Structure formats: structure tokens, C-alpha cells
Amino acid sequence: MPKVKGEIKIAIETCKGCELCVHECPQETLAMSEELNQRGYHFAVVQDESCTGCTNCALICPDGAITVYREHRGKKTPVAKISDVKENITFTIDGR
């Protein structure tokens, strides 16, 4: 597993299927889809969770279709404390 965890989002309708990101990715995270988008291009898809958030794919993407997120680095400081938990609870932050 990579040390730094990254995540990318691909705007599939903006993608023109040039495949440059697939060749540029050092982790081989990206692949081309079987399906077509509305314009008839095979678009780039994420095939596994090996992304490190290096931004190479987004830099090479001619159409700016890729947005890159990277795991927050730095000291993990407690920001909240929950006590007296009686049942299973689920938290989501920013939709994740």
C-alpha cells in the first residue's frame, strides 16, 4: 500500500479519452472504461485504490477533467470527544 493516500475525481463528460493520464500514472491507478460517454469517448476510470495524489494525471490532462485530493498530512490532534455512547453510530465528514 502506498504511504500517502490520494483520491481523484474524473469529470467523465469532459474526458476525451486521450489516455495520456493512464500512461503518466506511476501507480497504474487509471484505466480506460468499457462504456462510452455522451460524446462517444471511452473515459478514464480509477481501477484500484493505489492513488497517492501525485497530481501527474491532472497535470497532463489536456481538458482539466481530473481533480485530485490527498490525505491530510500533519499531526493528528483530537478535535472532539464523544462519550456515553449507547448504540452504534456512524459519522460522515464532507460526504466521506
Next chain:
Amino acid sequence: MTDECTITEGMSAMDLVYDRPESLLDVRMHYCPGCGHSTVHKLLMEVVDEMEINSEIIGVAPVGCSVLAYEYMNIDMHQAAHGRATALATGIKRVLPDKYVFTYQGDGDLAAIGTAETIHSANRGENFLIIFINNGIYGMTGGQMAPTTPEGGKTATSPYGRDIGDMGAPIDIAAMIAPLPGTFYITRQTVHNAKGVRKTKKALTNALKYQQLNKGLCFVEIVTNCPSNWKLTPYEANQWMVDNMFDNYPLGDIKVPAKEDLS
């Protein structure tokens, strides 16, 4: 099950590290898949956003594939007649000396029909930035031979490959204008891989910053591909470019300002 838990900052937080620049309008660009023009448009808008000069920059669009550049950039733009972008930029910069001015030209525009305008702008030391997109072919008109086509390059008008004895050697505009005292910063970059993109962004940033010094013409040549007219996939086109274009157009800085000139 524990009855107490602690939430730590950064447990699941993801930082946004790269997004499409705001100044690049959210419209679909007409360029072919894998075209270097789109990459350079995106890079230029990133630089504009980072320098926060969105309302202080004026661009001049050429004739060629990038004729519609003003449709994609959320900045003030003007459209020039074929090859005359540097002449128009001269006028804009002289009337509005406080604004950043750049021209965005391809090789058919700058190195063929606009050679005279380019050389004389450089000779006069006009204080704007020329972004020169060199892909060694006429893209918009259907892949004819350009003055910058490398030796042996097969195009619609040189189907057996460019013969130097017959058709002349590839013209190197950057090296031609480098000896002129009016030029301040000349560099040649590429956008075929992530490293090249990072270096090109640095070059564009430097060139725009040097414009504040008012010391002469900045010229950023970007060697790019033309997958459609080279009749290759985008990835193969980039490989072809590495093998054939870089011999004629070696990458790197051609003229850098001396340290004492940077104040």
C-alpha cells in the same frame, strides 16, 4: 463496544491538491483529444490564477487551431489578423503599459506568415510575452508542412518526408531572435509529461513576472504534438515528438536574464 471515542483532525479529511483553474471557463474545448493547446491553455490560466492577475492581463489570439482561445479563457482577449498578433500586442502594450500582455501563437501564425512581425517586435524590445506553440505542422488547415516541420516529417504537402535540399531546414525562431538585444528571456519547454508541465508552468510564471521589470520581450516556446495530423494516438504522438522534434528543438533556457537585470 466502547462507550467513548475520540475524533482526530485529519482522520478522513482529504485536502484538495489540484483542481481545474477558475479562469479557464467551464466549457468544452474544441481541440482534438490529447492536443497540447488545451494543456497550455490550462497551465496559463493556472499561472494567471496564482498570480491573481485575472483582471490585469490581456491576451491576443492568433489564427490557427487556437483561434478560439478567447472562448476558453476568462480574461480580456483580442483577435489578430493572421500572423499579426505581435503587432497588435505592441499597440495594446504601448497604450496600456500597466497591463500584462501576451500573444498566443502557433507555428503557422508566428513562424510562417508572421515572421516579420515576430522578429521586428523582438528587435524593438517590446515588453510583452509571446507564447509560441510549435507542433511542426499546420493543424487547422489539414496537416500541411510548416516551416518548423522536422526533416523527414511526412505531411499532406510533403508526403515523402521533408527534404531539406528542396524545402529548407526547420526554422528555429527562438534561436534566431536570441541574439537580438531587445529580447529578455527566451526558453523552450514541452508539455508531454508531468515534469515538462511543471517546468513550463515555471517558465510562464517567470515570463509574466519579468514583464513587470519592463526590460524586453519574453518568448516561451512550447513544443507540442498534433495527434490528428501526425495520424498517431496522443501517446504515440508524444513519443514521436520526443524522437523527432527535440533534435531540432532542444529543450531548455536559451536566454536567461543576468542577476543584475532582475531588479
